[in-house]
Amino acid sequence: MSHAAAHADHHEHHHGPAKGIGRWLYTTNHKDIGTMYMVFALIMFFIGGAMAMVIRAELFQPGLQLVDPQFFNSMTTMHALVMIFGAVMPAFVGLANWMVPVMIGAPDMALPRLNNWSFWIMPFAFLLLLSTLFLPGGAPAGGWTMYAPLVLQTGEAFPFLILAVHMMGISSVLGAINIIATIFNMRAPGLTYMKLPLFVWTWIITAFLLITSIPVLAGAVTMLLTDKYFGTSFFNAAGGGDPVMFQHIFWFFGHPEVYIMILPAFGIVSAIIPTFARKPLFGYESMVYATASIAFLSFIVWAHHMFTVGMPLAGELFFMYTTVLIAVPTGVKVFNWVATMWRGSMTFETPMLFALGFVVLFTIGGFSGLMLGVTPVDFQYHDTYFVVAHFHYVLVTGAVFSIMAATYYWLPKWTGHMYDERLGKLHFWSSVITVNILFFPQHFLGLAGMPRRIPDYAVQFTDFNMISSIGGFAFGLSQLLFLAVVIKCVRGGEKATDRVWEGAEGLEWTLPSPAPYHSFTTPPIVR
Amino acid sequence: MKSILHRLLLIVGFMPTAALADWQLNLTRGVTSISRNAYDLHMLVLWVCTIIGVVVFSVMFWSIFHHRKSRGAQAAHFHESTTVEVIWTLVPFLILVGLAVPATRALIHIEDAADADMSILITGYQWKWHYKYLEDDVEFFSKLDQDSNRARMLGSGEDPASVENYLLEVDNPVVIPVGKKVRFLTTANDVIHAWWVPALGFKRDAIPGFVNESWALVEEPGIYRGQCAELCGRDHGFMPIVVDARPPEAYAAWVAEFKAKRAAAALKQDPKRAWAREELVTHGAEVYAARCSDCHAADGSAVNGSAPSLAGGEVVLGAMDDLIDLVMFGTGEMHAFGGQLSDIDIAAVITFARNSFGNNAGDDLQPVKVAEFR
Numbered sequence: 001m002s003h004a005a006a007h008a009d010h011h012e013h014h015h016g017p018a019k020g021i022g023r024w025l026y027t028t029n030h031k032d033i034g035t036m037y038m039v040f041a042l043i044m045f046f047i048g049g050a051m052a053m054v055i056r057a058e059l060f061q062p063g064l065q066l067v068d069p070q071f072f073n074s075m076t077t078m079h080a081l082v083m084i085f086g087a088v089m090p091a092f093v094g095l096a097n098w099m100v101p102v103m104i105g106a107p108d109m110a111l112p113r114l115n116n117w118s119f120w121i122m123p124f125a126f127l128l129l130l131s132t133l134f135l136p137g138g139a140p141a142g143g144w145t146m147y148a149p150l151v152l153q154t155g156e157a158f159p160f161l162i163l164a165v166h167m168m169g170i171s172s173v174l175g176a177i178n179i180i181a182t183i184f185n186m187r188a189p190g191l192t193y194m195k196l197p198l199f200v201w202t203w204i205i206t207a208f209l210l211i212t213s214i215p216v217l218a219g220a221v222t223m224l225l226t227d228k229y230f231g232t233s234f235f236n237a238a239g240g241g242d243p244v245m246f247q248h249i250f251w252f253f254g255h256p257e258v259y260i261m262i263l264p265a266f267g268i269v270s271a272i273i274p275t276f277a278r279k280p281l282f283g284y285e286s287m288v289y290a291t292a293s294i295a296f297l298s299f300i301v302w303a304h305h306m307f308t309v310g311m312p313l314a315g316e317l318f319f320m321y322t323t324v325l326i327a328v329p330t331g332v333k334v335f336n337w338v339a340t341m342w343r344g345s346m347t348f349e350t351p352m353l354f355a356l357g358f359v360v361l362f363t364i365g366g367f368s369g370l371m372l373g374v375t376p377v378d379f380q381y382h383d384t385y386f387v388v389a390h391f392h393y394v395l396v397t398g399a400v401f402s403i404m405a406a407t408y409y410w411l412p413k414w415t416g417h418m419y420d421e422r423l424g425k426l427h428f429w430s431s432v433i434t435v436n437i438l439f440f441p442q443h444f445l446g447l448a449g450m451p452r453r454i455p456d457y458a459v460q461f462t463d464f465n466m467i468s469s470i471g472g473f474a475f476g477l478s479q480l481l482f483l484a485v486v487i488k489c490v491r492g493g494e495k496a497t498d499r500v501w502e503g504a505e506g507l508e509w510t511l512p513s514p515a516p517y518h519s520f521t522t523p524p525i526v527r
Numbered sequence: 528m529k530s531i532l533h534r535l536l537l538i539v540g541f542m543p544t545a546a547l548a549d550w551q552l553n554l555t556r557g558v559t560s561i562s563r564n565a566y567d568l569h570m571l572v573l574w575v576c577t578i579i580g581v582v583v584f585s586v587m588f589w590s591i592f593h594h595r596k597s598r599g600a601q602a603a604h605f606h607e608s609t610t611v612e613v614i615w616t617l618v619p620f621l622i623l624v625g626l627a628v629p630a631t632r633a634l635i636h637i638e639d640a641a642d643a644d645m646s647i648l649i650t651g652y653q654w655k656w657h658y659k660y661l662e663d664d665v666e667f668f669s670k671l672d673q674d675s676n677r678a679r680m681l682g683s684g685e686d687p688a689s690v691e692n693y694l695l696e697v698d699n700p701v702v703i704p705v706g707k708k709v710r711f712l713t714t715a716n717d718v719i720h721a722w723w724v725p726a727l728g729f730k731r732d733a734i735p736g737f738v739n740e741s742w743a744l745v746e747e748p749g750i751y752r753g754q755c756a757e758l759c760g761r762d763h764g765f766m767p768i769v770v771d772a773r774p775p776e777a778y779a780a781w782v783a784e785f786k787a788k789r790a791a792a793a794l795k796q797d798p799k800r801a802w803a804r805e806e807l808v809t810h811g812a813e814v815y816a817a818r819c820s821d822c823h824a825a826d827g828s829a830v831n832g833s834a835p836s837l838a839g840g841e842v843v844l845g846a847m848d849d850l851i852d853l854v855m856f857g858t859g860e861m862h863a864f865g866g867q868l869s870d871i872d873i874a875a876v877i878t879f880a881r882n883s884f885g886n887n888a889g890d891d892l893q894p895v896k897v898a899e900f901r
Contacts, residue, residue, distance in 0.1 A: 062687040062688070062693065062694075063678065063679065063683070063685070063686070063687040064679060064680065064681040064682075064683075065681075065682075067681075068681055068761075069761045069762060069763075069764065069765075070761045073758070073760075073761065073763070141760075141761070142758065142760075143758045147718075147719060147757075147758070149717070149718050149719070149735065150718040150719065150758065150759060150760060153718070153760065153859075153860070155860075237734075237735045237736020237737070238735070238736070241736075242736070243719060243734055243735060243736065243737075244734060244737065277594075277602065278596070278602040279602040279603060279604070279606070280604070280606040281606065282605070282606050282607065283606070283607050283608075283612055284606065284607070285607070286607075286612050308721055308730050308731055308732045308756075308757075309732045309734065309739075310713075310731060310732060310734075310737065310739035310740070313634065313635065313638045316634060316638070317631060317634065320627070320630065320631075320634070321627060324623050324626065324627065325620075325623065327619060327623060328616060328619050328620050328623070331615065331616075331619045332612070332615065332616055334583065335583070335615045336612075338583060338586055338587045338590065339611070340606075341587065341590045341591065341594065342586070342590050342594065342603075343590075343594055343600070343602070343603040343605075344590075344594050344600070344602050344603070345594065345595070345596045345600045345601055345602040346590075346591065346594055346595045346596060346600070347595070347596045347597070348595075356587075356591070359587070360584060360587070363580065363583065363584075364580070367576035367579075367580060370572065370576060371569070371572045371573065371576065374568055374572055374626065374630045375630065375634050376561075376564060376565050376568055376630055376633035376634050376637055377554075377565045377568050377569045377572070377630075379565065379637070379728070379729040379730055379731075380554060380562075380565050380569070380725060380728065380729070380730070382721075382730060382756065383721060383723075383730070383756040383757060384756070444550075444551065444552045444553075447551070447552065447553050447554045448551035448552070448553075448555075449555070449725045449753070449754075451723070451754050451755070451756045451764075453758045453763060453764075454754075454763060454764030455764050456679055456687075456694065456764050456765070457694065457764070458692070458693055458694045458695045459687055459688050459693050460551065463550060464550075503602075
């Protein structure tokens with residue numbers, strides 16, 4: 001790639017950002033909106049994290065010491081909703097907003113006003129959701145999966161939950177439409193599909209997953225709403241409905257959803273490892289095809305989340321085979337990353353450390369995923385702490401680690417300052433050690449027979465729960481370091497160069513640091 | 528009613544495991560062919576994953592150590608190799624096919640519930656289990672035992688470690704014969720639950736409107752404990768399962784004993800006769816402790832606002848007909864007890880509630896009146 005026109009727009013600052021709060025309320029600038037998404041995600045990360053601290057504190061020892069079981073259930077439910085819809089998804093959308101236009105040489109997103117709207121729906125959705133904590137009867141406590149009929153027992157919080165989910169869904173779909181429209185229409189001349197950075201590719205596929213799956217979720221929660229208030233019986237067996245149908249519909253959304261939270265992570269890691277190995281990504285084309293295969297498979301594996309509902313043998317076999325098949329394209333990705341490192345010239349700045357942590361720990365989460373896919377043993381693992389350990393390995397050390405890697409990687413480009421490398425490394429090492437103390441013992445708890453979503457447990461589970469809780473508190477505290485690094489970097493620091501990293505490739509590094517408010521107003525030519 | 532032999536078995540068989548269980552790392556091997564298959568498959572996949580993990584991470588860390596800039600490594604420029612990529616697509620695929628063969632066999636075995644010797648219908652309730660032996664005409668509710676229930680209350684001040692089998696003990700264990708193929712039919716009365724005893728090797732959802740089928744042939748006598756495994760509301764963590772597997776003769780003796788006790792109780796409990804208030808209050812106190820105190824608390828003060836307080840409550844001291852209707856058919860958070868309690872139980876517990884916790888209605892409710900509402 002070349003960057004003939006990269007600096008051409010440097011002097012065209014005829015208007016910069018507006019002043020005051022209006023800049024953020026009315027902005028249609030992809031960088032402003034990206035920043036708002038990231039800040040919002042960080043706030044939600046700490047709110048959801050605080051809920052996790054309540055959970056780990058109650059589980060520190062057997063017996064109920066701190067909270068009522070109903071409140072405990074609210075905490076697990078809200079922790080999941082806040083982390084999934086409030087932290088991980090907005091963080092990825094924020095990264096897409098910031099980076100996709102500058103990676104493809106576009107001046108902004110294709111639909112800037114829509115972009116503003118899709119962000120500003122989010123704070124209101126979460127205002128609705130979080131306000132349920134103060135309602136009589138408490139916040140939703142039926143699990144983030146909202147299984148009927150249990151969720152229909154929710155009190156006054158119920159309509160808040162449904163409307164909040166609807167609003168989050170609208171925001172995500174609008175964001176996805178915008179990303180697709182941008183990438184399809186606004187690539188720089190010469191930037192063909194097979195030259196796109198992998199982060200852009202993974203986001204195309206993620207956006208299609210969002211557009212396909214979110215409306216299904218919207219349908220499911222709407223049916224819940226009418227079951228509760230308008231006398232329908234979609235999921236009520238006594239009225240001729242089918243409670244299991246809810247689970248089928250929910251997981252038809254839910255499984256693509258888990259890939260929505262991991263495919264952009266694949267893209268980030270595929271950008272970072274080549275940079276710090278100073279060597280091009282191994283097997284670019286197979287990475288694209290593997291991502292597409294994973295996305296396709298995500299639509300035909302949903303019932304592995306519900307093997308215990310009592311499906312026919314043929315159904316169980318089908319979903320077992322398709323599920324374990326996902327290991328093949330996922331394996332290809334991991335092998336390609338390792339091959340990219342092989343005979344490179346590696347350095348280990350914080351983004352690389354998080355990316356390497358991702359590769360190892362996400363793979364461990366993948367292994368437990370493979371184990372869970374084997375139906376006869378899933379009958380033992382299902383709904384135990386083994387599952388909790390599995391999805392926290394792929395979501396925390398997978399998705400969240402990749403978001404942190406991306407933040408460290410692009411923060412100098414966003415702010416124009418280098419972050420504090422010493423603090424960043426401290427953040428990585430304290431996170432990677434404590435997160436394993438937090439989640440690894442949960443594998444043992446699950447295998448020994450501890451169900452998930454319980455506020456109290458039999459005394460033989462005490463030791464590993466204590467270890468896990470201590471790891472949890474330490475991991476929670478470690479994230480304050482992250483906050484400190486980000487704030488310090490925004491306020492000042494060593495001036496970042498345009499390229500920032502010695503081995504960095506791609507259009508975003510041809511811009512000055514910090515990236516100007518308007519970039520690529522004249523498209524660069526890519527050869 | 529445990530025999531001496533039974534107690535001995537318990538001590539010899541379970542004390543060492545109970546002591547070791549604190550650091551239990553792995554899945555149980557269990558006591559059925561299903562659980563052993565699951566264990567073997569679990570170990571197989573675990574080893575496959577471990578070996579792949581060791582190989583991949585070794586290569587990665589070797590590279591991290593040797594191919595670093597600080598050691599003067601120069602970056603190569605290769606970035607694809609069709610041969611290598613085909614190999615590392617095909618090899619994992621073949622490994623998966625290798626895993627799928629025993630997994631398919633095990634799954635077919637699990638799903639074959641035909642030719643069972645007996646069937647037990649298991650119904651999940653918030654938050655207890657009901658067992659009905661379809662051939663032997665035995666049925667009962669099974670819920671968390673009183674010691675655990677007291678200790679688990681928020682701020683109870685009791686050390687859970689001082690309660691034997693804390694949270695894993697019930698009032699009425701489900702007794703089954705060893706060496707017989709027992710079919711479990713699971714369903715639910717309110718929300719979805721899941722019946723899971725790890726030593727039996729499977730869990731199966733109990734879903735309202737559905738009847739699911741699973742089976743176990745337990746080979747060794749013993750007490751096997753499990754829990755509800757599907758979030759079912761506030762007290763999801765407090766509805767354990769205890770399976771008491773006994774030799775067939777001991778099982779037959781238990782059935783006979785159960786029926787004899789039931790017949791004796793029925794003689795004393797005639798719903799048609801007139802009951803004295805004191806009689807109703809005494810019996811009602813027992814019913815209340817067993818069925819109502821989880822939500823409304825032992826002293827009727829309600830647990831943390833999860834249910835209305837019964838002390839001086841408007842409803843509890845209100846019109847009798849409305850109250851009977853509420854207890855029998857439920858509403859919102861209040862569970863329907865009509866199907867769970869007898870006429871005598873309902874009459875007794877209502878009389879008790881209206882004349883306890885400082886309430887002083889001074890009246891009583893006769894079982895015959897309750898019968899009119901059925």
